[in-house]
Amino acid sequence: MxxxxxxxxxxxxxxxxxxxxxxxxxxxxxxxxxxxxxxxxxxxxxxxxxxxxxxxxxxxxxxxxxxxxxxxxxxxxxxxxxxxxxxxxxxxxxxxxxxxxxxxxxxxxxxxxxxxxxxxxxxxxxxxxxxxxxxxxxxxxxxxxxxxxxxxxxxxxxxxxxxxxxxxxxxxxxxxxxxxxxxxxxxxxxxxxxxxxxxxxxxxxxxxxxxxxxxxxxxxxxxxxxxxxxxxxxxxxxxxxxxxxxxxxxxxxxxxxxxxxxxxxxxxxxxxxxxxxxxxxxxxxxxxxxxxxxxxxxxxxxxxxxxxxxxxxxxxxxxxxxxxxxxxxxxxxxxxxxARRQLMNASFNRWQLANAYGAFGTVTKERIEIVVEATMDENPDAATWHEYGFKGKPGELNRIPRQFAPYHLRLDWLMWFLPLGRSLDDWFTAFLVKLLQADPSMLRLLAHDPFDGARPAWIRAVSYRYRFTTRQQLRVSHARWVRDRRRAVLGPLRLRGVSPRDIRPGTMDR
Structure with a gap:
């Protein structure tokens, strides 16, 4: 100086x-x-x-x-x-x-x-x-x-x-x-x-x-x-x-x-x-x-x-x-x-200058993922369900997670927050409607559309607990993740002139 x-x-x-x-x-x-x-x-x-x-x-x-x-x-x-x-x-x-x-x-x-x-x-x-x-x-x-x-x-x-x-x-x-x-x-x-x-x-x-x-x-x-x-x-x-x-x-x-x-x-x-x-x-x-x-x-x-x-x-x-x-x-x-009640990632003025920062004040002990599934079958009770694949969040068990940062996958990040809330956010119900409509711009945000652009008949959201495999499990199954199903979170739903506001999600597990 x-x-x-x-x-x-x-x-x-x-x-x-x-x-x-x-x-x-x-x-x-x-x-x-x-x-x-x-x-x-x-x-x-x-x-x-x-x-x-x-x-x-x-x-x-x-x-x-x-x-x-x-x-x-x-x-x-x-x-x-x-x-x-x-x-x-x-x-x-x-x-x-x-x-x-x-x-x-x-x-x-x-x-x-x-x-x-x-x-x-x-x-x-x-x-x-x-x-x-x-x-x-x-x-x-x-x-x-x-x-x-x-x-x-x-x-x-x-x-x-x-x-x-x-x-x-x-x-x-x-x-x-x-x-x-x-x-x-x-x-x-x-x-x-x-x-x-x-x-x-x-x-x-x-x-x-x-x-x-x-x-x-x-x-x-x-x-x-x-x-x-x-x-x-x-x-x-x-x-x-x-x-x-x-x-x-x-x-x-x-x-x-x-x-x-x-x-x-x-x-x-x-x-x-x-x-x-x-x-x-x-x-x-x-x-x-x-x-x-x-x-x-x-x-x-x-x-x-x-x-x-x-x-x-x-x-x-x-x-x-x-x-x-x-x-x-x-x-x-x-x-x-x-302050004892410290704010995290807070702005004190409209111009977002001299902000307060911080992250991960708590760490979740288990990984709960919301998996979105859909089917072309007319009867949801006897249907074969197929998963939509996301680019960044866990889905397919054998897939090695990819490096995306510093690029920001906004949809994938918000999918992680879903199980942490008491109920589903409005954007998620609108997202399911877009998938039922096979909206091309929405499908481009995903890694895998199981229906190749066609409209599914029914859609639902299911929660799973994901865990990394051990070294021994990897040698046997070649999978990076193991998972067990928890519960149906929403659906099955179908599209019959329904707007996102007509869908009423239930309460979710933490």
Whole structure:
């Protein structure tokens, strides 16, 4: 650090800008492929209905978060246009093209991504109700003020990234300590690899590791999330303490965060949460040698009246204003970290800045899956039932779970949440109707349609308990999962001019 300029963090700036932009490409691509069947004009939870409702309730003070679709009427075509525009701008930032100009150009590009994706998240309802959505939004906003290649990043913005990583990691650690007993008695990861929302190719191998290793995992998790984040701020000591030690402490802290996140990447599918954390953690890695090799600072496109620590004064004023804004907004997440009833993945303002983060305060002990089955037979009592296959969630017993992250399979994730609720969600009953209609856009979200596009006569939902096979079971059966049927959850149902609102699901087992 050199006063107002974080001269040693040029490498961090490059990783942050390009990495965050790459994650926006993933987010917009996920939206492009999935928003229309889930939330489009003919989706399960049509966004247009939400916007119309928000307009009618405006008089009583109920407001949506900011979205362009409040001013430009939503259509699927406009949604597609917005996604493609976001992908193009993100790709330019990954290539570093806007960063070659004045800092205002890169700033406008990132703010455009932030506003465009917020416009989608604000109308995404339950399908966009994940912590990594607000994390990406906040990261995109902060990235707008990292500047361009014409000057070093400002210290205040780099520190704001450390504060973001701190809230992300320390918040997750505190939610676990305050959550289920399994985190305190060190048994949480005995279950987690098997019961997590979307297992990956190595999840079964991780689950079969010895119990002592799982306890060591929990200890390592607590250390990485409760102790290490404090040391991310160590490079600030470099302003007063000479020598490389403060920077090295911050870099080691960042490396520990990155290592733990890579383990989560290898053993699960958590959309872009882990990859975003990895990118953000790089913000604490300072490389003085790289800063020295950078040579003299390039002349800005429009030379300002004067420079302060090689930073144009107007840009320093803007970034300092962002820092002051965060000092005010951070009161609420800081208070939440100390609260006994800590909120998880909560936003305290409409712009989703300075959020509270956290995940997996409790770990489920068994995996209950809702399996959707249908038949072409007219008599459901004597029918042969066939399963629909999902891309990410367990289904076929012999199939090795695939790696999808950082891509986000929204339908598969919400299918995992179904058994955790007291009753079925409205979107699920609408989903069953779409399958009875053999809706092509909905079928494209699945891995397998047993009827090749034809309409089934009946449909039902059945719950199963899934468990990973042991090594011996795998050798005998070549199956990765074993399962036992629990109960019929819904149905059989057939389509006779019935709308989703006419279906009344019963209560489910936890």
């Amino acid at each position: 050199d006063g107002f300029a974080a001269v040693d963090f040029e490498f961090a700036r490059q990783v942050l800008q390009r990495g965050i932009a790459a994650l926006y490409i993933v987010a917009f691509t996920s939206t492009l492929n999935q928003f229309r069947p889930l939330l489009g004009e003919h989706g399960l939870l049509p966004a247009r209905e939400l916007l119309d409702w928000a307009q009618t309730t405006k008089r009583v003070g109920l407001r949506l978060r900011p979205t362009l679709f409040r001013y430009i009427r939503y259509t699927d075509r406009r949604l597609v246009t917005l996604c493609w525009a976001g992908i193009v701008v993100s790709a330019a930032l990954v290539l570093g093209i806007p960063q070659l100009g004045a800092p205002w150009i890169a700033m406008l590009c990132f703010l455009a991504l932030w506003l465009a994706y917020m416009s989608i998240v604000s109308i995404g309802q339950t399908f966009y109700g994940f912590g990594w959505e607000m994390l990406l939004l906040e990261a995109g906003f902060l990235a707008a003020f990292l500047g361009s290649d014409s000057q070093p990043p400002t210290t205040v913005v780099v520190v704001l990234f450390w504060w973001l990583v701190f809230r992300l990691e320390f918040g997750a650690g505190m939610i676990k300590i305050r959550g289920g007993r399994e985190w305190r008695d060190l048994t949480a990861l005995t279950y987690h690899h098997e019961t997590q929302p979307m297992p990956g190719p190595l999840s079964r191998q991780a689950h079969l590791l010895p119990r002592w290793f799982h306890k060591l995992e929990v200890v390592g998790n607590h250390f990485a999330q409760l102790v290490v984040p404090w040391f991310l701020f160590a490079p600030l000591l470099g302003l007063w303490v000479p020598g490389p030690v403060p920077a090295m402490v911050g870099a080691v802290a960042a490396a520990i965060v990155i290592a733990t996140q890579l383990w989560l990447v290898a053993t699960g599918n958590f959309a872009w949460l882990n990859w975003a954390t990895i990118v953000l953690a790089v913000s604490a890695i300072g490389l003085p040698a790289l800063a020295q090799a950078r040579g003299p600072v390039a002349e800005p496109v429009e030379a300002p009246p004067w420079l302060i620590d090689d930073i144009p004064l107007p840009w320093l004023i803007v970034t300092s204003a962002v820092g002051a804004l965060y000092v005010v907004l951070s009161w609420w997440p800081a208070r939440n970290l100390a």
